[in-house]
Amino acid sequence: MHKKILIALFAALPAFALADSQWVLKQSTLTYHVSHPLHQTDGVSHEARGKGVCHAGQCDFLIAVPVKSFDSGDSNRDLHMLQVTRGAEFPIVTVRTRLPESAATSVTIYADLEIQFAGQTAQYKQVQFRLETQGGETRITGTIPATLVDFKIDPPSLLTMPVKNEIPVRVDMTWQKQ
Amino acid sequence: MIMGFWLNRFCGVFGISLYFALSLCLVAQTAEMGVLRGKISDSSGAPVANATLTATNAETGQIRTATTGTDGSYRFDQLPPGSYVLKVEAAGFKTLEILSATVARNGTTTFDKKLEPEANAGGNLTPAQQENLPNAPSSSTTAPSLSDLGLSPEQTRGNPQEQALLDKRTRMLKIHQRMGLITTVPLIASVVTSLNAGGKSEGTASRDLHVALGALTGDLYGITAYYAIRAPRIPGTNKRGPIKFHEAMAWIHGPGMILTPILGAMAFSQKNNGEKVHGIARAHGPVAIVTAGAFGAALLSVSVKF
Numbered sequence: 001m002h003k004k005i006l007i008a009l010f011a012a013l014p015a016f017a018l019a020d021s022q023w024v025l026k027q028s029t030l031t032y033h034v035s036h037p038l039h040q041t042d043g044v045s046h047e048a049r050g051k052g053v054c055h056a057g058q059c060d061f062l063i064a065v066p067v068k069s070f071d072s073g074d075s076n077r078d079l080h081m082l083q084v085t086r087g088a089e090f091p092i093v094t095v096r097t098r099l100p101e102s103a104a105t106s107v108t109i110y111a112d113l114e115i116q117f118a119g120q121t122a123q124y125k126q127v128q129f130r131l132e133t134q135g136g137e138t139r140i141t142g143t144i145p146a147t148l149v150d151f152k153i154d155p156p157s158l159l160t161m162p163v164k165n166e167i168p169v170r171v172d173m174t175w176q177k178q
Numbered sequence: 179m180i181m182g183f184w185l186n187r188f189c190g191v192f193g194i195s196l197y198f199a200l201s202l203c204l205v206a207q208t209a210e211m212g213v214l215r216g217k218i219s220d221s222s223g224a225p226v227a228n229a230t231l232t233a234t235n236a237e238t239g240q241i242r243t244a245t246t247g248t249d250g251s252y253r254f255d256q257l258p259p260g261s262y263v264l265k266v267e268a269a270g271f272k273t274l275e276i277l278s279a280t281v282a283r284n285g286t287t288t289f290d291k292k293l294e295p296e297a298n299a300g301g302n303l304t305p306a307q308q309e310n311l312p313n314a315p316s317s318s319t320t321a322p323s324l325s326d327l328g329l330s331p332e333q334t335r336g337n338p339q340e341q342a343l344l345d346k347r348t349r350m351l352k353i354h355q356r357m358g359l360i361t362t363v364p365l366i367a368s369v370v371t372s373l374n375a376g377g378k379s380e381g382t383a384s385r386d387l388h389v390a391l392g393a394l395t396g397d398l399y400g401i402t403a404y405y406a407i408r409a410p411r412i413p414g415t416n417k418r419g420p421i422k423f424h425e426a427m428a429w430i431h432g433p434g435m436i437l438t439p440i441l442g443a444m445a446f447s448q449k450n451n452g453e454k455v456h457g458i459a460r461a462h463g464p465v466a467i468v469t470a471g472a473f474g475a476a477l478l479s480v481s482v483k484f
Contacts, residue, residue, distance in 0.1 A: 062322040072419075
């Protein structure tokens, strides 16, 4: 009996040793949306970097994107966005989350996100993302329901009319397991 | 006796003057100072009491300390404006260092920060820390860091000087925007009153009104242009989008705003002499219309998405 348990333990050891794995962000499109009575604006960045480190069945993800990398098609607007979000003082937006390793096989996941932006930290609970896995790569899409108030950002205004508080961020990322 | 009375009087007046002068100096100095305040909490959002905060002025090296209260709040009053390195230390938590906390003149800067629990000697979290651990990875020893993503400290470090430049730019362009809007009122009124100003009537009232509105438009336009021209440029920025059209229009309405009143003055003089407007002065009307049109197009280009 003891011998069987020992054999089983030894057989399981390689599995534990192989448990650590990493995810690397291959490509991404992050799009923020701003609503103004006269404008609907989208700012896009493809410059996010990300990594996920898995250990003991849990994966810690970190995604970082330079604030300056968001392009709305209007340099004046982008500079104004950089100013109101204090992007020169806090040049990187970071998103952290922890997910179970098994989540990679799901179609839908709900993630708790911790976002650092504009010198503030905001947490978003149970944000829904869709997963599509194909050829060793996993595509994650979803929308983070961010608001200006969450990051203590004064709503920018045009012609004395302020933009809406809601600035949803669409996420489209492709991760590769290594 | 009389001498003593006047001496007392002079000393009294001098003393009061000195008091007011000193008070004003003190008020002026106080008014220039800033406030740095905020709340320190743990990763679950619970306040961290008795955390020590050290604010070091990046330029002068002047150090100020503060301690958080039971609600986790702290406050530095009367801080000279500038960039500060803010260090937060609390038992059981990792020391947090903010490299660039900018304190604005006469302003209040708020820094709410979360502290990460410190791992104990064995690398594990204490039971109390584990209880406070949210479903976030920042507390994990395996969590990747910004350097793992290949980001250098230069890329992640803030630049308070650039932020100050951006702030100044936005302040000036906001005034530019408002003044531009205000300018449209006398501009439209000038165009409307021009219909009577050039007529054959003997009275000069409508012409005078047109001149007055034109002068007001010119003055307001000058102020509007000043704030756009003097707004600081941000190095390394390539102009894209409607702002290019907005600026291109300035090459039309800018010279137009100079030429229109010159031609207008010539036309005004000719009319007042009982002459028919002739020569180059006849271009006053068309130049004014083109100028107003370019100004309107510039305004619309950054206001409405086409």
